[in-house]
Amino acid sequence: MTRILCPLLVGLVVITSLAITLTRHQSRKLFVELQALEQRHDAMNDEWGRLQLEQATLGTHGRIEERARSALNMTMPSVTDVIIVTD
Amino acid sequence: MVRRLSFDGRRRFVVSAFVVGAALLVWRAVYLQLTETDVLQGHGADRYLRTVELPAHRGTITDRHNEPLAVSTPVSSVGVIPSKLTQVRGRWPALARALGISGQELSAFVQSRLERRFVLLRRHVPPELAEEVMRLDIDGVELRQEVHRYYPAGEVTAHCVGFTDIDDNGQEGIELAYDEHLRGVSGSKRVIQDLNGHVVENVESVRAPQPGRDLALSIDKRIQYVAYRELKAAVREHQARAGSMVVLDTQTGEVLAAVNQPSYNPNNRKQLRAGYFRNRALTDTFEPGSTIKPFTIASALESGAIGVKTMIDTGPGTLRVGRHTVRDLHDYGLLDATGIISKSSNVGITKIAISLEPGQLWGMLAGLGFGAATGSGFPGEAVGRLQHYAAWRTIDNATLGFGYGLSVTALQLASAYLAFANDGMVLPVSLTRLPERHTGRRVMSRSSAQTVRGMLEAAVRQGTGALARITGYRVAGKTGTVHKLARGGGYAEDRYVSLFAGMIPASQPRLIAVTMIDEPARGEHFGGQVAAPVFARVMRDATRLLDIPPDDIAPLLPQNEQFLTRVHTADLPPVIRP
Numbered sequence: 001m002t003r004i005l006c007p008l009l010v011g012l013v014v015i016t017s018l019a020i021t022l023t024r025h026q027s028r029k030l031f032v033e034l035q036a037l038e039q040r041h042d043a044m045n046d047e048w049g050r051l052q053l054e055q056a057t058l059g060t061h062g063r064i065e066e067r068a069r070s071a072l073n074m075t076m077p078s079v080t081d082v083i084i085v086t087d
Numbered sequence: 088m089v090r091r092l093s094f095d096g097r098r099r100f101v102v103s104a105f106v107v108g109a110a111l112l113v114w115r116a117v118y119l120q121l122t123e124t125d126v127l128q129g130h131g132a133d134r135y136l137r138t139v140e141l142p143a144h145r146g147t148i149t150d151r152h153n154e155p156l157a158v159s160t161p162v163s164s165v166g167v168i169p170s171k172l173t174q175v176r177g178r179w180p181a182l183a184r185a186l187g188i189s190g191q192e193l194s195a196f197v198q199s200r201l202e203r204r205f206v207l208l209r210r211h212v213p214p215e216l217a218e219e220v221m222r223l224d225i226d227g228v229e230l231r232q233e234v235h236r237y238y239p240a241g242e243v244t245a246h247c248v249g250f251t252d253i254d255d256n257g258q259e260g261i262e263l264a265y266d267e268h269l270r271g272v273s274g275s276k277r278v279i280q281d282l283n284g285h286v287v288e289n290v291e292s293v294r295a296p297q298p299g300r301d302l303a304l305s306i307d308k309r310i311q312y313v314a315y316r317e318l319k320a321a322v323r324e325h326q327a328r329a330g331s332m333v334v335l336d337t338q339t340g341e342v343l344a345a346v347n348q349p350s351y352n353p354n355n356r357k358q359l360r361a362g363y364f365r366n367r368a369l370t371d372t373f374e375p376g377s378t379i380k381p382f383t384i385a386s387a388l389e390s391g392a393i394g395v396k397t398m399i400d401t402g403p404g405t406l407r408v409g410r411h412t413v414r415d416l417h418d419y420g421l422l423d424a425t426g427i428i429s430k431s432s433n434v435g436i437t438k439i440a441i442s443l444e445p446g447q448l449w450g451m452l453a454g455l456g457f458g459a460a461t462g463s464g465f466p467g468e469a470v471g472r473l474q475h476y477a478a479w480r481t482i483d484n485a486t487l488g489f490g491y492g493l494s495v496t497a498l499q500l501a502s503a504y505l506a507f508a509n510d511g512m513v514l515p516v517s518l519t520r521l522p523e524r525h526t527g528r529r530v531m532s533r534s535s536a537q538t539v540r541g542m543l544e545a546a547v548r549q550g551t552g553a554l555a556r557i558t559g560y561r562v563a564g565k566t567g568t569v570h571k572l573a574r575g576g577g578y579a580e581d582r583y584v585s586l587f588a589g590m591i592p593a594s595q596p597r598l599i600a601v602t603m604i605d606e607p608a609r610g611e612h613f614g615g616q617v618a619a620p621v622f623a624r625v626m627r628d629a630t631r632l633l634d635i636p637p638d639d640i641a642p643l644l645p646q647n648e649q650f651l652t653r654v655h656t657a658d659l660p661p662v663i664r665p
Contacts, residue, residue: 049158056240084637084644
């Protein structure tokens with residue numbers, strides 16, 4: 001009985017120890033990958049924030065109004081320019 | 088004969104000494120391995136493992152259409168390790184030059200912090216500067232990532248949004264009131280570092296950083312901008328000391344715009360006086376004057392003291408109450424309630440007010456929220472003052488009737504006008520976007536509210552508020568011109584607050600606005616001259632922005648018909664010109 005059991009257990013120990021090393025290695029690798037992805041996520045988030053800011057700064061109402069009036073010569077339509085459609 | 092020397096004894100002694108020594112070492116090793124593992128491993132880890140803090144983003148503040156009003160973005164701060172920096176004194180001038188400080192300043196800064204491991208030298212530097220400093224490649228100079236808060240709308244929303252300090256803690260306004268909500272929880276992770284403090288490997292995450300939650304305000308940035316532009320222009324034109332304007336959505340009680348003058352740029356707060364930070368629309372109180380008269384009328388209608396057609400003699404334009412004299416600008420003679428409102432007759436309103444039971448008017452005003460917090464939750468919001476009627480004298484009933492002897496904020500006044508706009512119901516006001524409509528609270532009957540709204544319309548159509556008129560819309564509103572309290576007591580003859588409270592479109596109001604101009608100094612000081620035009624200009628744009636259909640299209644139609652006739656007579660194809 002022990003003659004079969006002993007080598008079997010030894011074999012199992014060898015296999016599990018190898019498996020542990022393997023999973024350890026994999027978990028390290030995955031963690032590094034996760035970190036890299038998180039960093040990318042953060043970088044994209046930062047970029048998005050910056051773009052949002054840029055858009056908001058460029059789209060300031062004061063700036064748009066100024067550009068529309070001076071550069072594009074636009075005016076607010078007066079009451080007489082508006083045509084009202086009624087039924 | 089050579090004596091054979093026997094070293095057996097010595098050999099045995101040396102060998103046993105080695106054995107004992109080895110046994111001691113083994114025993115020690117086993118002992119340490121078994122009992123002290125944790126401590127020793129910890130000491131070992133200390134040499135290379137570091138816990139690094141991961142900063143969490145503060146939530147974004149947006150307007151009601153998710154336009155950003157306050158955004159956090161990462162910036163670099165320049166830090167130094169004093170112990171390392173002192174070994175490269177030759178590079179100090181270059182560092183000082185790059186940062187734009189003098190050599191002495193840098194030297195003094197480092198010398199006074201020699202015992203510190205790491206100190207931040209210049210915080211929140213522009214990216215180009217950070218790059219330049221790193222290009223110098225000085226031992227002991229490092230960059231640290233921090234976040235900086237930007238306010239893209241700048242001075243337009245400065246008072247509502249508020250600002251944070253350099254460490255991202257809310258200091259004023261919404262940033263302070265909702266600090267808990269916006270603030271993130273920073274996390275940490277363990278890393279392996281080399282001798283120079285560079286991260287070699289990320290080991291594990293201890294705690295993931297939790298970003299703060301976003302917050303949507305009730306503010307509509309477009310209306311806020313229009314209100315800010317017009318208020319600023321008016322305050323400048325009249326050389327006033329200050330000004331405020333509040334715009335409310337009548338259906339939800341949300342604040343669509345709250346602007347003040349003077350304002351400040353929250354992105355650059357150097358050289359600022361504390362008074363510029365105040366959100367005057369919510370924190371500063373004034374006596375509301377004639378803008379209270381509609382509530383007096385409503386109170387009288389509710390109690391049956393007067394009817395719509397009751398005529399009141401306001402001649403000869405003055406009235407003595409106790410030791411005081413109430414005056415009108417002119418002798419208006421016989422007036423009904425509509426006339427009293429549209430002419431803003433103090434004598435007429437006084438006669439009505441003293442005919443009321445003291446508790447009646449007080450109950451109406453208290454029910455409208457005067458003298459109590461609006462519930463906006465804004466830091467430093469004023470509650471105003473409304474004295475309980477038990478302490479009144481006769482004159483108090485009269486003065487209260489035309490808006491003296493109580494003090495209110497612009498927001499309180501706007502929220503009280505909700506009663507006229509919503510057929511007698513008031514709603515709690517809110518500075519944040521509401522997920523659903525609150526249920527209102529009735530403060531006067533539907534018919535009284537509608538009757539008084541008609542009187543307010545008359546005040547704009549043919550009375551003191553004529554400059555608040557907007558072509559195409561029916562406008563209801565009331566002007567107010569209030570003497571400011573003099574420093575030595577009593578009222579100042581030459582210092583005024585100009586007010587206008589109004590709503591549009593009068594047939595079914597969608598917007599309420601209160602404009603307050605403090606001490607106009609260019610001669611004109613009547614609410615109808617100073618504050619009403621601001622209302623008209625802001626509402627003209629606001630109705631267009633919100634697509635509120637005109638409810639008085641008659642003045643708009645003739646041109647339209649002429650144009651159509653022109654098209655027909657010219658026998659052109661029915662194409663509308665661009």
